[in-house]
Amino acid sequence: MATEVVLGTMEGTQLLPWVVGAITLLLTVVTVCSLPSLMNYWWWWRVMKPIPGISPCYPFVGNALLLEREGEGYFEQFEAYRKIIPVQISAPMVGDWTSDKPFPLPCHLCSTGDKWRSRRKMITPTFHFAILNDFLEVMNEQGFILLEKLEKHVDKEPFNIFTDITLCALDIICGELRKLSICHTGLKRVIAEKVAELENTKLTKYNTDMNGEEKSGSKKREAFLDMLLNATDDEGKKLSYKDIREEVDTFMFEGHDTTAAAMNWVLYLLGCNPEAQKKVHQELDDVFGNTEQPVTVDDLKKLRYLECVVKEALRLFPSVPMFARSLREDCSIEGYTLPKGTNVLVLIYVLHRDPEIFPEPEEFRPERFFPENSKGRHPYAYVPFSAGPRNCIGQRFAQMEEKTLLALILRRFWVDCSQKPEELGLSGELILRPNKGIWVQLKRRPKTITE
Numbered sequence: 001m002a003t004e005v006v007l008g009t010m011e012g013t014q015l016l017p018w019v020v021g022a023i024t025l026l027l028t029v030v031t032v033c034s035l036p037s038l039m040n041y042w043w044w045w046r047v048m049k050p051i052p053g054i055s056p057c058y059p060f061v062g063n064a065l066l067l068e069r070e071g072e073g074y075f076e077q078f079e080a081y082r083k084i085i086p087v088q089i090s091a092p093m094v095g096d097w098t099s100d101k102p103f104p105l106p107c108h109l110c111s112t113g114d115k116w117r118s119r120r121k122m123i124t125p126t127f128h129f130a131i132l133n134d135f136l137e138v139m140n141e142q143g144f145i146l147l148e149k150l151e152k153h154v155d156k157e158p159f160n161i162f163t164d165i166t167l168c169a170l171d172i173i174c175g176e177l178r179k180l181s182i183c184h185t186g187l188k189r190v191i192a193e194k195v196a197e198l199e200n201t202k203l204t205k206y207n208t209d210m211n212g213e214e215k216s217g218s219k220k221r222e223a224f225l226d227m228l229l230n231a232t233d234d235e236g237k238k239l240s241y242k243d244i245r246e247e248v249d250t251f252m253f254e255g256h257d258t259t260a261a262a263m264n265w266v267l268y269l270l271g272c273n274p275e276a277q278k279k280v281h282q283e284l285d286d287v288f289g290n291t292e293q294p295v296t297v298d299d300l301k302k303l304r305y306l307e308c309v310v311k312e313a314l315r316l317f318p319s320v321p322m323f324a325r326s327l328r329e330d331c332s333i334e335g336y337t338l339p340k341g342t343n344v345l346v347l348i349y350v351l352h353r354d355p356e357i358f359p360e361p362e363e364f365r366p367e368r369f370f371p372e373n374s375k376g377r378h379p380y381a382y383v384p385f386s387a388g389p390r391n392c393i394g395q396r397f398a399q400m401e402e403k404t405l406l407a408l409i410l411r412r413f414w415v416d417c418s419q420k421p422e423e424l425g426l427s428g429e430l431i432l433r434p435n436k437g438i439w440v441q442l443k444r445r446p447k448t449i450t451e
């Protein structure tokens with residue numbers, strides 16, 4: 001027994017140097033491997049340190065955990081700093097997705113470099129004026145369906161209008177795709193059917209042309225999907241199934257949530273500001289008289305006050321309240337240098353509340369956007385659709401949809417809203433929306449004749 005204990009101790013003593021050696025080696029490898037990151041972090045820390053911000057901010061721990069993460073509080077905390085505020089998670093060692101690496105989700109919105117450039121070029125014609133005008137028909141169609149849904153609320157209790165508007169926006173952007181949004185197998189089948197349909201159309205067109213017949217006067221309305229199927233890059237290459245699926249996902253997401261939120265905010269703001277609503281009604285009466293005809297492109301051009309209302313609502317409640325960029329070169333803001341590679345968040349919500357540019361920023365004043373009042377305003381002081389080459393590709397589509405649906409709704413109804421700002425449940429996520437909905441009361445406008 002005593003011999004066994006002595007032998008065991010000797011084996012343990014012989015193993016000890018191996019264990020110590022292995023641990024030392026491991027620590028050396030870890031230190032050498034993390035040295036570049038540590039040096040980089042130290043350098044970053046030194047450069048960012050002079051910028052006043054949320055304190056305390058400890059190395060590696062950062063200060064992001066001190067941020068208010070909910071709704072209005074999230075944005076309000078930034079207003080105190082106004083121009084620039086450094087936030088460290090434990091940057092730059094984590095979360096560096098906006099640089100050269102693609103975002104983990106495959107979509108146009110999140111793609112970078114050559115993929116984004118090529119996609120953007122292919123898709124841009126889809127948003128051409130002439131094509132957008134075709135969408136006006138869909139917007140009117142869906143708008144009238146929405147009006148019928150709203151009819152049952154006239155002269156009744158306040159109700160949450162948010163879902164009705166959102167579903168209408170969804171129907172406009174994707175028509176038959178709506179039912180397939182979460183089912184990619186279904187989408188694949190629709191794409192295959194569309195490809196076959198397209199080939200058929202080409203064949204029919206060829207036969208017709210060969211027979212010297214006149215082209216049919218009724219131009220078939222193209223849906224987004226048809227346009228994506230026809231899009232080609234510089235070398236004439238078409239998008240693959242996977243590419244189309246990615247783009248459909250992007251349009252479904254970007255193309256309805258944003259406009260739906262924006263229209264809801266307009267109804268909320270007009271419901272709380274009867275004087276502005278009266279001006280909208282006056283304009284609608286001037287343009288449409290007593291009729292309920294579908295809205296035309298010419299009508300839209302005449303709705304100038306409504307356009308200012310839409311702009312002012314997007315100032316106060318920008319559907320996309322912030323966006324991120326990675327700096328390609330060093331940048332100087334307010335005398336502080338932000339080094340190349342820094343990830344920055346542009347807080348549109350805060351930018352649009354700068355009292356030097358928009359006096360009494362919390363007030364809803366569509367007149368701010370009258371041409372005479374916008375003169376001299378910095379072009380980047382108001383950027384609900386972002387700016388530069390990565391700005392919103394759907395801006396004109398969104399403005400057309402907003403004005404059309406709002407004209408249809410407000411032509412027929414008077415909107416009342418007594419919801420207080422604190423009852424909105426503002427959520428500062430990717431899209432700025434009221435978590436508790438928009439509660440309005442509808443009254444029929446006396447002048448309109450329902451068809």
Ligand code: HEM
Pocket residue numbers: 108109120173250251254255256258259262318319320323324383384385386389390391392393394395397398
């Ligand atoms: C009121 C409505 C809308 C607002 C406020 C809005 C706002 C924005 C903003 C701020 C961006 C830049 C985001 C970023 O850089 O991270 C953006 C990008 C984009 N938007 Fe919109 N959007 C609206 C409607 C639409 C619609 C209707 C569509 C499509 C039908 C659309 C499609 C896109 C796409 C594809 C991008 C990415 C562009 C690119 O990176 O090349 N948006 N939008």
